[in-house]
Ligand SMILES: Nc1ncnc2c1ncn2[C@@H]1O[C@H](COP(=O)(O)OP(=O)(O)O)[C@@H](O)[C@H]1O
Ligand SMILES: CC(=O)OP(=O)(O)O
């Protein structure tokens with residue numbers, strides 16, 4: 001039996017997992033990788049499970065009915081996954097489980113080995129990330145129950161941003177509220193940590209340490225301004241609803257809109273949470289879907305407007321982050337939309353000619369790793385992210 005590290009990334013509508021061979025240097029490619037997505041989808045749509053081996057051969061691909069009499073769809077999905085892994089992991093001995101945990105607040109700026117007190121502390125951050133933290137914790141609970149003797153490690157989405165200058169983390173609130181931890185945290189840190197690690201290979205060591213914006217455009221979307229491969233600023237703030245427009249989240253919003261909805265539409269915190277996180281973004285503006293692929297294929301003007309607004313907001317925030325960095329040397333696209341959405345990258349880059357950015361359209365259409373033209377003043381890259389590998393490596397280091 002060979003030793004392995006299991007990683008779990010339990011998101012708002014999906015659970016991603018990967019199994020890595022455990023060695024002194026964890027390989028970037030997992031032995032087993034898969035996901036359950038479409039968890040809790042509207043209209044009774046089934047969830048979907050897919051798993052592939054190291055050669056990317058499909059091991060299983062099936063619809064899942066997660067409706068249970070008592071348990072939430074996420075919990076049913078986790079039970080399915082634990083059973084499936086039990087059957088499939090034959091030949092592997094799991095030595096540690098690494099979890100993506102979205103919020104570590106000010107308390108955690110490094111990955112940690114979990115114990116009961118730590119898990120309790122993480123539960124205290126649920127109000128800061130209502131769409132993510134409960135699912136992260138459900139994943140930790142399920143794996144602790146299934147593998148009680150195996151160390152569980154939490155890797156935080158917020159940790160990478162703790163290097164930001166104080167001004168980038170502050171809201172213009174009274175000090176007493178700031179002191180309670182109401183500050184800008186930033187998320188998708190495991191993805192940015194991966195990009196920072198591989199960036200010198202793409203840009204060369206010198207430019208990689210320059211002024212770089214990384215656009216992580218997935219279902220959740222944010223951008224990170226980096227210098228010296230460290231986070232200087234991010235579009236996400238106190239929670240993962242801030243910044244860019246997302247699949248079903250608003251991104252930044254005039255706080256006056258919330259006051260208006262509370263005062264004149266009697267919406268309470270629960271109703272506003274649903275509105276801001278689940279009913280807005282690409283889904284709310286298009287009225288069709290939160291899936292960028294569906295909107296790009298749709299002839300409906302509302303779909304077009306949703307995509308246009310998404311790109312416009314990315315461009316506006318690139319302007320803001322460029323100002324924070326004092327200029328721009330390179331732009332990196334990652335995440336599902338960033339890696340595969342050539343039309344989105346094209347629309348964003350076409351609006352950045354004022355920065356001296358020139359796109360190589362053929363390279364962009366081919367999802368090439370470098371998509372800027374030879375005469376572009378800004379180098380533009382597409383780099384597939386690998387949050388799972390970052391989690392596996394931290395886990396291996398901590399349990400060694
Ligand atoms: N070929 C594609 N073109 C455009 N968008 C795509 C493509 N493939 C995936 N996406 C989009 O990527 C998003 C999901 O990104 P992903 O990073 O997997 O999300 P998350 O990890 O946040 O669940 C969806 O909006 C999906 O439509
Ligand atoms: C923090 C966040 O938005 O995560 P995700 O993209 O997985 O929804």
Ligand SMILES: [Mg+2]
Pocket residue numbers: 218219220
């Ligand atoms: Mg993601």
